[in-house]
Structure formats: C-alpha cells, structure tokens
Amino acid sequence: MERRFACTVCGKCCQGWLPLTIADALIHAHRFPLAVLWSTVRQGSKAFTLTRKLGFAFDRKTALRITPLAYIPPTLSCPALDADNRCSIHAEKPLRCRIMPFSADREMADQDDLLIPRKDWLCDVSEVAPAVYRDGRISDDSDFLAERKAFQEQAPVMANYAESLLKRAPQLRVEIEKLAKRPAGGQMVLKFSTLLRKVPGADLSAFATRQSAALQEALSRLPPDAEADYRKNYADWLEEMTSLSKPHGEPL
C-alpha cells in the first residue's frame, strides 16, 4: 500500500489545536496560548500500548495521552500563519508541523488514515505527488523519529505529572473514568500551569511573562461575541500568569 502526498500551502491545517512537545511548548510560550490535553485511549485500540508507554497507564483498560497544546479555536488560524498562508516561523516551527500529517504518538504502521486530506484541505494526493508512505513505513522518517524521541524523553515527566495531579484532585479521576467509557475515547483540556511545575528546570516567572503576552494576543484575536469558552479560559489563565510572573508568585 502506497500513499502520495504534497503540501500546496493552502494553510487549512494551520488552524485550531496544535499538539506540541513540552520543549516546543516552552520555546513558543510567547506565541501560543497553551493548555494540556488529556485524551483517553481504550484497551484494544491500535494506540493503546504506545500510549501507556508515552503517557500514563490510568488503569488496566485505559491509557492517557497527555499533550501540550497550542489552544486555538478551530475557527481561527495559527498566529504564525502569514497573509499568504505561509508559516512565518518556518525555520523554527514545532516538530508536529514538520512531520505533518504524520504523528509520532501513533505507531509508524498506523499512519495511513492521516494521509487522507480532511474536509477543505487542499493537499495534493494525486499520482504526481511524491510517495511518502509505503507498506507502513514513512519514506523520510527523520522528523517522525525526532518527535518520537522527544515523546520518549518527556514520558517520565508526563507520568509523574498525571500521577500527582490525580492524587491531588480525586474529582479528576472520576471525570476520566466517565470519559474512558466513551467508545471513541474522551478529551479534557487543563490549564498549562498544572504541567508547568512538573517540568524540570522550567523558569516559572520567565515562562509566565512570555505566556501572558501570548494570552493577551490570543484574547485580542477572538471575534467579538464568539468562542466564549476560549475567552474565559484565556482570561483566567492570563490572571494566573500575571500573578506567577511577579516575584514569589504562585499558580492559582
């Protein structure tokens, strides 16, 4: 089985949530409003075993994929997308953008459906596009392997983060148990500060100053009278980041 794929620079995939490694989240903290996405993956799904290794083994039947996220509404483009639909930070763009449309949180043999363009995407999958995926192997897998390596290196941080937060917040465990019952899995967005303290060496105050700028910008980009959930989250997180950026500040 072979898949062909080429980007025509339509910019359509540069919209909405963008999954990041922890390192990319910290690098781009001045640019992206950040959150953490917890997704349940059920036993029996193709990604279950890998998710237990890279994320958190919640119980025997449920694994948690934990993903830092550029938390952007699905109706809005990435703040780094320019007016010509080109990435304005091409040389320093996050790993996920480099391996697009592949994703290293799935096995390499389980990428086939990612090469089918979503609605409105103008990717070239015709016979003239290069063959990028054949018999479960990515032709040029260097960026895929780089993202997988980053996931492996951050796995102990993610496991420690999930374990300690679930201990501190028993209600969270109840919510995850509810989400885990959904056949296709469930998702929950948490504020980035829940993860920040568990990242070794993170400079909380410097991070908060940079993230405050991104949240202010994100608030200004929201259309009036729309995206109320995003507006509320950005405003709450901005208040917290402003507090954290001061000497002796603490997450709210």
Ligand code: SF4
């Ligand atoms: S960083 Fe660049 S490539 Fe990635 S989503 Fe934003 S505009 Fe697109």
Ligand code: SF4
């Ligand atoms: S949707 Fe496809 S063609 Fe458009 S920018 Fe993304 S990868 Fe390129």
